[in-house]
Amino acid sequence: MDAAEFRRRGREMVDYVADYLENIEQRPVYPDLEPGYLRSLIPSEAPLEPESYEDVMKDVERVIMPGITHWHSPYFFAYFPAASSYPAMLADMLCGAIGCIGFSWAASPACTELETVMLDWLGKMLQLPECFIAGTDGHGGGVIQGTASEATLISLLAARCKAIRRVQATNPEISEAEVLSKLVAYTSEQAHSSVERAALIGGVMMRKVPTDKTYAVGGHMLKQMVEEDKAAGFIPFYVTKHSGIECVCLFQFCATLGTTPSCAFDHTTELGPICNDENMWMHIDAAYAGSAFICPEFRPLLNGIEFADSFNFNPHKWLLVNFDCSAMWVKKRTDIIGAFKMEPLYLKHENQESGLVTDYRHWQIPLGRRFRSLKLWFVFRMYGLKGLQAHIRKQVALAKEFESLVRADKRFEICAEVIMGLVCFRLKGSNELNQNLLKKITKSQEIHLVPCQLSGRFVLRFAICARTTESRHIQQAWRHITQLTFELLQEPSH
Amino acid sequence: MDAAEFRRRGREMVDYVADYLENIEQRPVYPDLEPGYLRSLIPSEAPLEPESYEDVMKDVERVIMPGITHWHSPYFFAYFPAASSYPAMLADMLCGAIGCIGFSWAASPACTELETVMLDWLGKMLQLPECFIAGTDGHGGGVIQGTASEATLISLLAARCKAIRRVQATNPEISEAEVLSKLVAYTSEQAHSSVERAALIGGVMMRKVPTDKTYAVGGHMLKQMVEEDKAAGFIPFYVTKHSGIECVCLFQFCATLGTTPSCAFDHTTELGPICNDENMWMHIDAAYAGSAFICPEFRPLLNGIEFADSFNFNPHKWLLVNFDCSAMWVKKRTDIIGAFKMEPLYLKHENQESGLVTDYRHWQIPLGRRFRSLKLWFVFRMYGLKGLQAHIRKQVALAKEFESLVRADKRFEICAEVIMGLVCFRLKGSNELNQNLLKKITKSQEIHLVPCQLSGRFVLRFAICARTTESRHIQQAWRHITQLTFELLQEPSH
Numbered sequence: 001m002d003a004a005e006f007r008r009r010g011r012e013m014v015d016y017v018a019d020y021l022e023n024i025e026q027r028p029v030y031p032d033l034e035p036g037y038l039r040s041l042i043p044s045e046a047p048l049e050p051e052s053y054e055d056v057m058k059d060v061e062r063v064i065m066p067g068i069t070h071w072h073s074p075y076f077f078a079y080f081p082a083a084s085s086y087p088a089m090l091a092d093m094l095c096g097a098i099g100c101i102g103f104s105w106a107a108s109p110a111c112t113e114l115e116t117v118m119l120d121w122l123g124k125m126l127q128l129p130e131c132f133i134a135g136t137d138g139h140g141g142g143v144i145q146g147t148a149s150e151a152t153l154i155s156l157l158a159a160r161c162k163a164i165r166r167v168q169a170t171n172p173e174i175s176e177a178e179v180l181s182k183l184v185a186y187t188s189e190q191a192h193s194s195v196e197r198a199a200l201i202g203g204v205m206m207r208k209v210p211t212d213k214t215y216a217v218g219g220h221m222l223k224q225m226v227e228e229d230k231a232a233g234f235i236p237f238y239v240t241k242h243s244g245i246e247c248v249c250l251f252q253f254c255a256t257l258g259t260t261p262s263c264a265f266d267h268t269t270e271l272g273p274i275c276n277d278e279n280m281w282m283h284i285d286a287a288y289a290g291s292a293f294i295c296p297e298f299r300p301l302l303n304g305i306e307f308a309d310s311f312n313f314n315p316h317k318w319l320l321v322n323f324d325c326s327a328m329w330v331k332k333r334t335d336i337i338g339a340f341k342m343e344p345l346y347l348k349h350e351n352q353e354s355g356l357v358t359d360y361r362h363w364q365i366p367l368g369r370r371f372r373s374l375k376l377w378f379v380f381r382m383y384g385l386k387g388l389q390a391h392i393r394k395q396v397a398l399a400k401e402f403e404s405l406v407r408a409d410k411r412f413e414i415c416a417e418v419i420m421g422l423v424c425f426r427l428k429g430s431n432e433l434n435q436n437l438l439k440k441i442t443k444s445q446e447i448h449l450v451p452c453q454l455s456g457r458f459v460l461r462f463a464i465c466a467r468t469t470e471s472r473h474i475q476q477a478w479r480h481i482t483q484l485t486f487e488l489l490q491e492p493s494h
Numbered sequence: 495m496d497a498a499e500f501r502r503r504g505r506e507m508v509d510y511v512a513d514y515l516e517n518i519e520q521r522p523v524y525p526d527l528e529p530g531y532l533r534s535l536i537p538s539e540a541p542l543e544p545e546s547y548e549d550v551m552k553d554v555e556r557v558i559m560p561g562i563t564h565w566h567s568p569y570f571f572a573y574f575p576a577a578s579s580y581p582a583m584l585a586d587m588l589c590g591a592i593g594c595i596g597f598s599w600a601a602s603p604a605c606t607e608l609e610t611v612m613l614d615w616l617g618k619m620l621q622l623p624e625c626f627i628a629g630t631d632g633h634g635g636g637v638i639q640g641t642a643s644e645a646t647l648i649s650l651l652a653a654r655c656k657a658i659r660r661v662q663a664t665n666p667e668i669s670e671a672e673v674l675s676k677l678v679a680y681t682s683e684q685a686h687s688s689v690e691r692a693a694l695i696g697g698v699m700m701r702k703v704p705t706d707k708t709y710a711v712g713g714h715m716l717k718q719m720v721e722e723d724k725a726a727g728f729i730p731f732y733v734t735k736h737s738g739i740e741c742v743c744l745f746q747f748c749a750t751l752g753t754t755p756s757c758a759f760d761h762t763t764e765l766g767p768i769c770n771d772e773n774m775w776m777h778i779d780a781a782y783a784g785s786a787f788i789c790p791e792f793r794p795l796l797n798g799i800e801f802a803d804s805f806n807f808n809p810h811k812w813l814l815v816n817f818d819c820s821a822m823w824v825k826k827r828t829d830i831i832g833a834f835k836m837e838p839l840y841l842k843h844e845n846q847e848s849g850l851v852t853d854y855r856h857w858q859i860p861l862g863r864r865f866r867s868l869k870l871w872f873v874f875r876m877y878g879l880k881g882l883q884a885h886i887r888k889q890v891a892l893a894k895e896f897e898s899l900v901r902a903d904k905r906f907e908i909c910a911e912v913i914m915g916l917v918c919f920r921l922k923g924s925n926e927l928n929q930n931l932l933k934k935i936t937k938s939q940e941i942h943l944v945p946c947q948l949s950g951r952f953v954l955r956f957a958i959c960a961r962t963t964e965s966r967h968i969q970q971a972w973r974h975i976t977q978l979t980f981e982l983l984q985e986p987s988h
Contacts, residue, residue, distance in 0.1 A: 001876055003512040006580035010508030013584050017504070017591040018497040031603055035851040038607035039629060046615040050878040053581075056871070060588065064868075067604030071594045079601070079840065082862075084593045086500035087547075090507050094554065096586050096816050097511040099578045100565045107573070109525055110561030113532035121540040135533060146640060147860035157695060177675030180697050193836040194861055200834065201651060201859070203674050203697040260840055316862075322590050323862060340694065342687040345947045346573065346754055346955065350936070357529040365695070365859060366641035367688055368810075368817060374558075377550075382495055384544040442844070453839045461840065 001053070009053055016057070017089070021072060025473075028445035029073040031066060038067060069448065074469040075477060078450045080260070080288045081395075081421070081465035085320035091378035092322060095371045102369050105357035106349030112358050115144055115373035122315070122327055122376065125294045125385060129306045132329040134358075142329040143336075143363040144372045148287035149194035150365055151312035151328040154336060156185065156198045156252055159281030159309070161339035163251035166279075180204065186225070187254040188217045190261055192285065195254050204251070215262050215416060215454065217255070219270025226250065226278065252281040255308075257301060258289025261452035261461070262416035262424045265289070265301050272307020284311045287326070289420050291318035292396070295389050301419075309335065318421070320383060320391060320467065321375045337362040395421040395464040398474050402462055405478040411485065415454050421464035424454065427485065431458035433494065440484045447477045495547070503547055510551070511583070515566060519967075522939035523567040525560060532561060568963040569941045569971060574754070574782045575889075575915070575959040579814035585872035586816060589865045596863050599851035600843030606852050609638055609867035616809070616821055616870065619788045619879060623800045626823040628852075636823040637830075637857040638866045642781035643688035644859055645806035645822040648830065650679065650692045650746055653775030653803070655833035657745035660773075674698065680719070681748040682711045682760055686779065689748050698745075709756050709910060709948065711749070713764025720744065720772065746775040749802075751795060752783025755946035755955070756910035756918045759783070759795050766801020778805045781820070783914050785812035786890070789883050795913075803829065812915070814877060814885060814961065815869045831856040889915040889958040892968050896956055899972040905979065909948050915958035918948065921979065925952035927988065934978045941971045 001009065041063045071082045102111030116134050119142025123133050134141030145151045164179045180203060187195045189208040199206035209217050209225050253275050255266040268284060275282040284305065290313020292298040305311060312328040315321040330336045341362050351357045361367050383391070399421045406412045406425045415424040426434045435458055438451055452459050462477075488494065495503065535557045565576045596605030610628050613636025617627050628635030639645045658673045674697060681689045683702040693700035703711050703719050747769050749760040762778060769776040778799060784807020786792040799805060806822040809815040824830045835856050845851045855861050877885070893915045900906045900919045909918040920928045929952055932945055946955050956971075982988065 001580040003516045003580070006583070007508055007512050009580070009584055010511070010587075011505050013587045014501055014504030014508060017587060018501050020591055022497045033603060035599060035603070035845050036607070038604060039611055042611065044614070044629070045618050046874040047878045048880055050881055051875045053876065056875050064592075064604045064608065067602070067607060068592060069594060069600065069602040071592075071602070079595070082593050082595050084590075086495040086497070086503070089500070089587070089590045090503055092590050093504075093507050093511060093583070093587060096578075096583045097514055098558075098562060098565075099576050099816060100563060101573070101576050101817060105529060106563065108561070108563040108565070109527060109529070110532060110558045113530070113561060114558065117533055117536065120538070124539050135538070147862045149861045150859060153859065175675070177697070177699075181669070181671030181675055193838045193841070197834060197836050201695070203671070205671075260838070322593055323595060323864060324860075340691060342691050344687045344754070345952075346944050347687070348945075350933075351529050365644060365647065366818075367643045368641045370817060380540040381545045381550050382547065384541045386542055387544055439844075450840050451842075458839075 005053075012057075024070055024073045025075060027065070027070055027073065029070050029075045030442060030445045030448045031069060032445055033067060038063060072466050072468070074466045074473040075447045076465045077462045077477065078448045078465070080317050080463055082323055083316050083318060083320050084322050084467060085379060085383075087378040087382035088320060088322040088375045091374040095374050098371055100371055102371060103361040103367050104347055104349055104359040105351060108371070111371045111373070112360055114371075114377060115360065116141060116358055118373040118376040118380070119143065119327060119329065121380060123329060126290070126302065127293075127299055128311070128329060131331050132311065138331075139333055140329060140331045141333050141358070142327060143360055144369075145312070145326040145328050145364055146324045146366070148192070148285055148312055148314055148326050149197070151310070151326055152192075152195050152254060152283065152285055153198040153201060154328070154364065155254070155281065155283035155310040155312070156202050156204070158330070158336045158339045159185075159252040159283070160202055160204060162281065162335055163249075182249045183251045184229070184249050185252040185254070186222060186250070186280070188256055188259065188266055190215050190259040190264055191254060191256050192260050192287070195285070211264065215259060215264035217266045217271065219267060219274055222253065222271055222274055226274075250278050250280050252283065254283045254285060257284060257286035258420060260288070261459075262454055263289060263420050263422040264416065265419070268304025268307065270304075272304045276307055281309045282307055284308045286311070286313040288314065288317050290327075291315060292392050292420055294319075294385065295392055298392075315376065318392065318395075319379070319388060321379050325372050325375055391467070395469070398464045398469060398471065399423050399462075401471060402464075402474050402478065405474070409482065415457065415459045423462040424452065424459045425462065426457065426459050433488070434458045434460060437485060437488055440488060441481065444480070444484065446480050499547075506551075518564055518567045519569060521559070521564055521567065523564050523569045524936060524939045524942045525563060526939055527561060532557060563942065566960050566962070568960045568967040570959045571956045571971065572942045572944045572959070574811050574957055576817055577810050577812060577814050578816050578961060579873060579877075581872040581876035582814060582816040582869045585868040589868050592865055594865055596865060597855040597861050598841055598843055598853040599845060602865070605865045605867070606854055608865075608871060609854065610635060610852055612867040612870040612874070613637065613821060613823065615874060617823060620784070620796065621787075621793055622805070622823060625825050626805065632825075633827055634823060634825045635827050635852070636821060637854055638863075639806070639820040639822050639858060640818045640860070641820050642686070642779055642806055642808055643691065645804070645820055646686075646689050646748060646777065646779055647692040647695060648822070648858065649748070649775065649777035649804040649806070650696045650698070652824070652830045652833045653679075653746040653777070654696055654698060656775065656829055657743070676743045677745045678723070678743050679746040679748070680716060680744070680774075682750055682753070684709050684753040684755055684758060685748060685750050686754050686781070689779065705758065709753060709758035711760045711765065713761060713768055716747065716765055717768055720768075744772050744774050746777065748777045748779060751778060751780035752914060754782070755953075756948055757783060757914050757916040758910065759913070762798025762801065764798075766798045770801055775803045776801055778802045780805070780807040782808065782811050784821075785809060786886050786914055788813075788879065789886055792886075809870065812886065812889075813873070813882060815873050819866050819869055885961070889963070892958045892963060892965065893917050893956075895965060896958075896968050896972065899968070903976065909951065909953045917956040918946065918953045919956065920951065920953050927982070928952045928954060931975075931979060931982055934982060935975065938974070938978065940974050
């Protein structure tokens with residue numbers, strides 16, 4: 001395919017994309033097919049000779065579309081939103097064409113520099129403390145990671161490295177492996193599974209702090225657990241030259257603002273000082289809810305950020321920037337860079353020792369990286385801060401609308417305070433009843449949701465996801481749910 | 495921006511992309527600017543109100559393009575290629591529009607299933623042993639990772655998990671942390687920096703095996719080092735119930751086919767049996783060279799793959815699939831899944847216990863993932879196997895052409911056998927002389943290359959990168975290099 005054909009096919013694809021998104025609500029939101037459906041629909045080997053583009057596009061409708069869960073349907077209420085907007089898609093086209101691999105400043109200076117400045121823009125939109133902003137006298141800065149899981153892992157590895165160095169600074173005879181074997185991290189029992197997975201990858205122990213009745217961790221809960229663990233001899237101490245005894249082993253706490261099950265908010269203003277006192281790295285994971293902090297009315301939920309060592313949220317969830325784009329800030333750049341730095345000659349460049357450049361490969365797990373800040377730039381400029389705030393507010397209002405519908409029906413209960421765009425609800429009654437309701441919902445293919453578990457109860461999560469979801473979709477979804485509930489309750493078994 | 499405006503802007507962007515790529519050789523391949531150039535060119539904060547799209551696109555030329563290292567210029571010879579083709583870009587547009595996050599089968603069945611089948615197609619193109627192909631009776635299969643670094647890390651973590659379980663199966667009293675502290679992995683001293691980094695992240699020791707004069711590791715070198723390490727008490731042993739004594743501690747060897755400095759090939763047919771005998775997981779990293787194995791004449795270099803536990807290469811380097819798309823296969827799916835499995839309720843779905851579905855989130859570091867197999871599908875079908883083979887062969891021929899030019903000039907020497915699309919060469923003389931030549935080349939902005947170090951010598955790497963590089967660009971590049979050499983040798987200091 002040459003440039004001339006690309007011009008033609010590209011236009012067709014633009015129209016295909018626009019048609020797809022304009023008519024998406026006509027498609028069943030969730031596919032009805034059996035695992036393995038696709039293999040029999042296409043050949044078992046790649047073709048030897050080129051095929052026609054028409055045949056490929058025909059197969060998109062024949063093979064792919066029947067197997068798609070349509071995340072951008074206004075009837076998709078599952079998981080958390082995956083952001084999508086036209087400006088982000090245009091920026092992604094440009095990103096693909098430039099096709100640079102921005103592992104170092106020299107590999108494409110614009111790729112690195114736009115990222116640093118866009119993370120500053122975004123940090124200012126969130127009113128992050130100055131120490132997190134790169135273009136200040138501070139030592140911090142931002143980076144785009146692929147996912148929040150990677151940000152969580154990176155923060156754990158940076159904290160691990162820092163703790164090991166701290167022990168070895170005063171106890172050089174202790175091996176890295178020995179320190180590693182004694183490190184203990186903490187997180188909420190409601191934290192995302194990726195937090196526990198990060199500990200598994202990092203080879204450190206992770207303890208889960210119980211939550212209060214709002215599913216959040218407060219300061220006294222962390223403090224009590226740490227004290228109990230110390231008393232039980234669960235947390236080993238190191239003798240240090242300066243302070244006598246120090247528990248470097250308590251090396252990280254990962255707080256969550258907007259948990260995945262119920263969008264609960266850990267009390268970071270209480271947790272922060274404890275982490276600082278205990279010399280624990282505090283990472284704040286606000287993967288979903290973080291986008292809302294651009295609205296002044298939600299910003300208080302981020303209070304306590306001043307105590308954090310690192311902070312992360314996903315513009316690719318709720319800020320209209322297509323996946324992947326997870327924004328992460330650290331208070332001290334050297335903490336994160338120091339954990340990974342490797343300098344083979346083939347990656348060296350003239351400017352890297354000047355102290356002026358950022359080589360983002362030291363900030364992340366992969367080496368290669370795409371020019372993702374273009375998406376932020378296009379979206380920020382095409383929406384403006386006000387446009388982005390309007391998007392957040394509209395989706396929160398839709399969640400409140402759904403909450404009202406649920407509250408008005410005595411057969412149902414709301415299971416967690418509705419703060420953002422997520423409503424946790426259930427039929428009063430057994431878990432089995434709610435499981436059956438969800439099965440009916442999934443089977444109907446009209447709307448799509450997923451469950452969670454709260455205090456041992458099976459709960460339905462209704463998340464406002466698509467950019468194009470309107471009040472009429474909420475009303476229709478609720479009519480559908482109550483209709484299926486009616487049918488369910490008619491069944492002899494109930 | 496609504497769908498109607500996207501149709502218009504999308505067409506304009508398609509034309510911008512086509513124009514950019516058609517005229518790319520008119521641009522200086524490497525930018526001439528100082529670190530920090532970008533910050534002063536744009537505001538220090540995001541706009542409050544939306545801006546016009548025209549203004550954004552004007553800034554692409556004003557702000558971004560001057561800071562781009564043009565990886566797809568036919569005069570770009572640095573690093574390794576970043577693949578780019580029109581069919582892949584079209585597929586990426588579709589991927590962005592579908593915008594599903596394919597962490598589980600249910601999150602979009604087509605996303606998972608096309609990936610499994612495309613990795614089978616690709617595996618068959620490489621003539622991988624059947625045990626790596628998912629659609630067989632074997633236990634293996636393929637997955638798309640973001641980068642080779644992630645594949646290397648995943649393989650190390652899977653091997654680590656397997657080794658720990660093996661020790662604990664017979665010695666349940668030994669803690670995970672204790673086993674971890676004793677694990678030793680091996681790799682070539684010429685392996686990519688990401689291999690060492692994986693060991694750092696995984697918290698295990700890594701030993702570097704010296705290479706022969708072709709910069710490759712042969713069987714006797716690994717064997718000798720392992721024996722020496724055993725004799726020196728460097729490798730601890732575990733007593734097992736079955737075999738008496740076993741060194742589980744030797745848990746992985748990472749072989750490279752096509753090293754980054756010089757594209758050397760470790761002797762996997764010799765290394766494989768040693769790994770199998772010693773119960774070491776063998777991972778083969780063929781990030782760059784792997785694409786060439788679709789040509790029968792290069793396939794013998796992959797012999798020994800039958801001994802490997804995992805194998806990885808990057809279609810996003812040399813197989814015309816835009817970044818990111820790193821293909822990884824494992825011999826036993828359970829090895830990789832077992833290392834990471836976490837099952838929160840909000841990610842569960844009906845079919846996952848059927849044994850028929852693949853939930854790729856267990857195969858990778860991040861949770862979220864894009865629909866990247868669309869790119870493979872479009873590229874395989876629009877080029878056909880023959881078209882892809884022609885691309886590889888053409889680029890190897892261009893490297894040979896450049897090699898001949900270097901060999902014909904007595905002032906230069908070739909520093910490593912030219913097997914694929916990389917030529918390592920230098921001026922006969924000091925490292926300083928070659929460093930100065932490279933500085934001149936970089937400064938001229940006409941062509942772009944990066945150096946490497948081979949046997950302590952500073953060497954220039956000339957990699958055929960852009961899809962559109964032709965003989966005339968090679969000839970022009972060589973004229974340019976010899977011109978700069980002439981100038982350099984005229985300078986009084988030489």
